[in-house]
Amino acid sequence: MSTALDAAPFEIAGKTRVLGILAHPTDHVKAPPGINRIARERAKDAVMVPFNVPPDGLGSVVNAFRSILTFNGSIVTVPHKQAILAFCDEVTPQARAVGAANVIRREPDGRIVGAQLDGIGFIRGLYHQGIELEGRSVHLSGAGGAASAIAFALGEAKVARLTLNNRSRDKLVAIRAKLQEMFPAVDVAIGTIDPRGHDIVVNGTTLGMRPADPLPIDETGLTADMVVAEVIMEPEITPLLAFAQTVGCKIHLGRHMLDHQLQLMADFLGL
């Protein structure tokens, strides 16, 4: 269907706001077309471009951003998500808790603010599909960037009970301690791969990206009343989701997390 937006080609001009995506390499970044589409939908004169910056150049690039008056901010991805915190003047509580930011904004005075929207994007995706979180029990696998962001967002969403599972158990001890400090009302436990007894089961690991991967959980613990959610976007139906469908579970795709995160990033970047 063609719209008025299609009829008016976008041109970069002197007032165009510049947004970036900081990565190394940038060949496979997915966000620019999505953010540029959102800018057109919101009728904003702004464009996102890739900045392929090796780790040793990150500090000087962020310092240069402070002096670029047409610059709104940048998405931050691999390998800069953790390192970027050291170059921010201010960091949101979510980014501080996770120890990583995935977006930075330049304030009018040149200060750089870092935020972490992975977890909030995931939660928004669930809400949008009609899946409530307050008072519910969640089994979460993983302790990397995505899973820890989701864990803190689940705390904010007031789940009643959160069970953490990961191959490397030491990471879970630290995440649990921080969750208990920030969300004392949430019952946080370190569990096993068995998801029995939970309302919502989340895979926050990379298991499922490669065909030979084992499932992240003991699939015999799934029951039809559960929601099974993924962070993995490719393949869209992971072996875990395929199995969950055979059990009769409601499934939730990884792409919902990205879709909602792009909208949140666009808001944060002033679009």
Ligand SMILES: NC(=O)c1ccc[n+]([C@@H]2O[C@H](COP(=O)([O-])OP(=O)(O)OC[C@H]3O[C@@H](n4cnc5c(N)ncnc54)[C@H](OP(=O)(O)O)[C@@H]3O)[C@@H](O)[C@H]2O)c1
């Ligand atoms: N949908 C979205 O918007 C979105 C956003 C961000 C990320 N993601 C996806 O989320 C996934 C995780 O990303 P991430 O940034 O969190 O990665 P990460 O920081 O590298 O964490 C990887 C996690 O997977 C676990 N893992 C990896 N290989 C394993 C194996 N062979 N056996 C058991 N566990 C294993 C790791 O366990 P250990 O701690 O033991 O190493 C860790 O918990 C990726 O698929 C990524 O594409 C999606």
